[in-house]
Amino acid sequence: MRWTLYADQIGDLDAIPSKHRGDLLYSLVPFSRIAKSSQVTREEVIAASQKGYTTVLIFDRSMTSNELSELFAKHSHLFTMFDRIRVADEGALYYLLKESSIDLELQLENGSHNLEAILAWQNLSRARIKRLILSIQITKDRLLSYLKVLECEVEILVAGPISIFYSPRKLLSPLFKGEKEIDAIGKSEESPHKGFLIRESQAGTSMFHIKDIFLLEYLTELVNGGLKSGRIDLYGQSNELFRSLCREDFFEVERLWARDKNCGLFLSNRTDILFKKLKNSHLRRDSVSYLGEVVSVSKEDGVLLYLTSTLKAGERVVFKTPDGKEIATSFSEFLTLDLLSVKVAMASNYYLVSKIKGVTVRTTIFRDY
Amino acid sequence: MDKHPELVAPAGSLSKLKIAVAYGADALYLAGDSFGLRAAADNFTEQELLLGISFAHEHNVKCYVTLNGFLHDNEISELPPFLERLVAANADGVIVSDLGVLKTVQKYSKLPIHISTQASSLNEYSAMLWKEFGAKRVVVGREVSIPEAALIQKKSGLEVEMFIHGAMCISYSGHCTISNYTQGRDSNRGGCAQSCRFEYTLESNGESATDYFMSSKDLCGTSHVESAITHRITALKIEGRMKGPLYLATSTAIYRALLDGKKVDTTPLDELPHREYTDGNLVSKASGESIYHKRLHEESLFDFGGVVLSLSNQFIFIQVASPFCKGDTLKMVGFDGQIFPVICEELLSVVGTPIEKSKPGSVVKIPLADGVKPQMVFSVRSRR
Numbered sequence: 001m002r003w004t005l006y007a008d009q010i011g012d013l014d015a016i017p018s019k020h021r022g023d024l025l026y027s028l029v030p031f032s033r034i035a036k037s038s039q040v041t042r043e044e045v046i047a048a049s050q051k052g053y054t055t056v057l058i059f060d061r062s063m064t065s066n067e068l069s070e071l072f073a074k075h076s077h078l079f080t081m082f083d084r085i086r087v088a089d090e091g092a093l094y095y096l097l098k099e100s101s102i103d104l105e106l107q108l109e110n111g112s113h114n115l116e117a118i119l120a121w122q123n124l125s126r127a128r129i130k131r132l133i134l135s136i137q138i139t140k141d142r143l144l145s146y147l148k149v150l151e152c153e154v155e156i157l158v159a160g161p162i163s164i165f166y167s168p169r170k171l172l173s174p175l176f177k178g179e180k181e182i183d184a185i186g187k188s189e190e191s192p193h194k195g196f197l198i199r200e201s202q203a204g205t206s207m208f209h210i211k212d213i214f215l216l217e218y219l220t221e222l223v224n225g226g227l228k229s230g231r232i233d234l235y236g237q238s239n240e241l242f243r244s245l246c247r248e249d250f251f252e253v254e255r256l257w258a259r260d261k262n263c264g265l266f267l268s269n270r271t272d273i274l275f276k277k278l279k280n281s282h283l284r285r286d287s288v289s290y291l292g293e294v295v296s297v298s299k300e301d302g303v304l305l306y307l308t309s310t311l312k313a314g315e316r317v318v319f320k321t322p323d324g325k326e327i328a329t330s331f332s333e334f335l336t337l338d339l340l341s342v343k344v345a346m347a348s349n350y351y352l353v354s355k356i357k358g359v360t361v362r363t364t365i366f367r368d369y
Numbered sequence: 370m371d372k373h374p375e376l377v378a379p380a381g382s383l384s385k386l387k388i389a390v391a392y393g394a395d396a397l398y399l400a401g402d403s404f405g406l407r408a409a410a411d412n413f414t415e416q417e418l419l420l421g422i423s424f425a426h427e428h429n430v431k432c433y434v435t436l437n438g439f440l441h442d443n444e445i446s447e448l449p450p451f452l453e454r455l456v457a458a459n460a461d462g463v464i465v466s467d468l469g470v471l472k473t474v475q476k477y478s479k480l481p482i483h484i485s486t487q488a489s490s491l492n493e494y495s496a497m498l499w500k501e502f503g504a505k506r507v508v509v510g511r512e513v514s515i516p517e518a519a520l521i522q523k524k525s526g527l528e529v530e531m532f533i534h535g536a537m538c539i540s541y542s543g544h545c546t547i548s549n550y551t552q553g554r555d556s557n558r559g560g561c562a563q564s565c566r567f568e569y570t571l572e573s574n575g576e577s578a579t580d581y582f583m584s585s586k587d588l589c590g591t592s593h594v595e596s597a598i599t600h601r602i603t604a605l606k607i608e609g610r611m612k613g614p615l616y617l618a619t620s621t622a623i624y625r626a627l628l629d630g631k632k633v634d635t636t637p638l639d640e641l642p643h644r645e646y647t648d649g650n651l652v653s654k655a656s657g658e659s660i661y662h663k664r665l666h667e668e669s670l671f672d673f674g675g676v677v678l679s680l681s682n683q684f685i686f687i688q689v690a691s692p693f694c695k696g697d698t699l700k701m702v703g704f705d706g707q708i709f710p711v712i713c714e715e716l717l718s719v720v721g722t723p724i725e726k727s728k729p730g731s732v733v734k735i736p737l738a739d740g741v742k743p744q745m746v747f748s749v750r751s752r753r
Contacts, residue, residue: 062489062491062510062512062541062544063491063492064491064492064510064512064513064514064517065491065492065493065513065517065520065521066514066517067492068492068494089489089491089492089495090488090490090494090495090498090499091490091491091492091493091494091495091496091497091498092494093494093498094494094495094497094498094501095494098494110543110544111439111466111467111543111557112439112467112468112469113439113440113441113442113467114440114441114442114444114445114467114469115442115469116442116445116468116469116470116472116473117467117468117469117470117472118469120468120469120471120472120502121468137546137549142442162550164545164546164547164549164550165540165544165545165546165547165565165583166540166541166544166545167539167540167541167544167583168512168541168654168655169539169585169655169656169657169659169660170657171539171582171583171660172571172573172582173657174582174657174660175571175573175578175580175582176571176573176574176576176578182573183573184571184572184573185571185572185573186569186570186571186572187569187570188564188567188568188569188570189567189568189570190564190567190568191551191564191567193551196569198571205583207547207583209550209551264550265549265550269441270553271548271549271553271554271555271558271560272441272444272555272558272560273553287414288415288416290414290416295688295730295732296688296728296730296731296732298718298728298731300718300719300720300722300724301718301719301720301722301731301732302720304719304732308383308414308416308417308420309416337678337679337681337686337719337732337734338681339719339720339721347420348420348424350678350679350686350732352719352720361730
């Protein structure tokens with residue numbers, strides 16, 4: 001597998017075994033979310049190319065029209081220095097497709113968690129989009145199934161900080177004055193997680209999870225499945241670790257990794273399950289037999305119903321209480337709010353019925369087939 | 370000729386939909402039980418979608434249905450039957466942020482497609498790309514100013530909608546996954562745990578600070594409605610499908626009046642619980658001033674009192690939200706956004722039994738009063 005690495009994290013480009021020399025990413029202030037430097041010379045980039053690296057400019061800032069116009073006016077000459085541009089914003093992608101001929105890599109790490117989306121992005125320009133960088137929220141099994149279908153090269157982050165937040169606002173400088181770029185470590189009493197890495201740059205503020213993603217043990221399986229490149233972000237790692245990486249001593253890399261690490265959501269992503277439990281399942285209304293709900297219950301008035309469907313006297317209904325009890329009944333009449341007795345209760349109206357034992361406010365009503 | 374800009378209000382439930390219609394929304398955004406970004410909202414069942422959209426259409430109000438989650442494959446496969454139901458219900462459009470969802474909508478329907486703010490579309494090139502994909506409208510990111518939105522509209526030829534009021538993500542929308550990794554809840558599929566509202570302790574180079582450093586103030590664009598009109602922005606949107614009826618009624622009515630060029634007292638917005646107002650990026654880049662360095666305290670001088678269900682010859686029927694007593698003043702929010710008092714001279718149960726104090730959740734009746742109409746909401750002095 002070819003590794004994707006950040007140029008500013010590697011002192012010695014020759015140290016990387018030639019078979020692993022893949023993308024070398026350049027983070028420059030005008031284009032990157034977290035860059036600290038605008039400095040790179042054409043000679044440096046050419047030298048990297050000659051050593052077998054594909055030189056790639058990271059363009060992952062989000063920008064409004066005015067910011068983008070200014071950037072293109074001042075810095076677009078830099079595009080030609082690189083083999084490719086790695087782009088995240090759809091607007092930047094569109095501009096580069098229309099206004100340049102440079103090869104592109106499309107960073108889809110922020111979403112595109114379904115094959116339909118990924119295929120559509122791939123097919124936007126088969127000639128120009130050379131690589132898709134997919135989200136690590138896509139599980140291993142699904143990624144392997146995608147790799148069978150996708151024609152474009154695919155890369156994922158296999159080791160490094162997990163970006164979980166990106167804002168244009170500078171959130172640290174009001175608290176820590178005097179620095180152009182600020183790194184901080186954060187924790188909250190309201191969360192059991194401690195050690196969020198927070199970085200303010202000229203592009204805004206980014207936050208990273210307390211644990212880095214670390215998937216090196218799955219590399220063989222991923223490569224066999226068709227993954228072309230794995231990105232390794234060595235932010236905060238030691239020279240000793242870098243040397244171990246160059247020796248492909250992954251056990252040592254794992255031992256020396258400076259921050260806590262895990263597999264994130266790569267092995268199992270059940271982030272759609274928990275919040276569905278925020279709602280009381282006994283109050284679910286998504287049924288064709290749903291008739292309405294109990295608005296109020298009082299000794300004086302009895303039970304006040306709000307109906308979303310027509311209900312006739314004598315028809316069987318089931319009341320489902322918030323605590324899961326089911327009570328079947330029927331009514332001989334309904335009283336309107338004006339206290340008129342009717343035999344047919346109409347949708348979108350309120351009706352009083354006599355007291356029903358066990359029924360409380362927010363009890364749902366269903367037709368009993 | 371269409372009204373410019375269209376006022377788009379949130380409809381978190383069928384009852385809120387009716388309130389938003391009554392208070393002057395031109396269009397509503399709402400969600401079914403899945404695919405949106407507010408899993409904890411009541412949302413709409415299939416039957417309620419039919420009822421709600423039909424009710425809105427009877428009042429010449431459009432309904433856009435949110436499908437703006439970043440959906441996974443299993444959810445994409447569940448979309449087609451839901452799209453059929455939206456077509457059957459005559460929805461006026463869908464709001465999407467994921468290209469896979471957009472492609473699926475196009476495959477199974479001809480529903481007009483709006484690009485959600487969740488896609489963080491910030492510039493004209495982004496809008497042009499979404500136009501090539503078949504979008505009709507783009508709801509631009511909250512980082513976009515009114516002049517920039519106008520430029521996007523002009524250059525792309527798409528309709529442009531922008532948020533004018535309500536809570537704001539501090540992150541670029543769609544770029545925050547704090548909840549995913551810390552709470553196991555996908556913030557881009559409706560599970561946002563609002564981690565940005567937490568207090569954090571930060572350390573940098575030996576210094577320490579404790580602050581609500583990533584909590585944004587709320588957007589209030591009342592001073593910029595005229596600019597939006599001048600720039601011919603297609604639509605202005607109010608945030609808040611999870612917010613209560615008092616917020617919905619007050620904000621909708623006030624922006625309605627401003628869009629209609631009426632002079633309106635905007636202080637009722639100040640009386641709603643909020644995180645201090647900012648004009649965000651509507652004019653210039655939001656700075657450090659836009660951070661709300663405190664926790665939101667829901668305490669307010671006034672609470673949402675209830676909603677008027679219907680009127681008879683003699684009575685106003687009210688669904689009570691917060692308790693009030695015989696003799697209390699109900700601060701009724703008129704459909705023009707202005708508050709008028711209604712003294713509760715008599716308080717009766719539905720069957721006519723006199724009561725001293727109403728109970729939350731109950732329905733009561735009070736004598737008719739001038740100006741009160743069904744769907745009106747009111748506040749009462751807080752008893753907390």
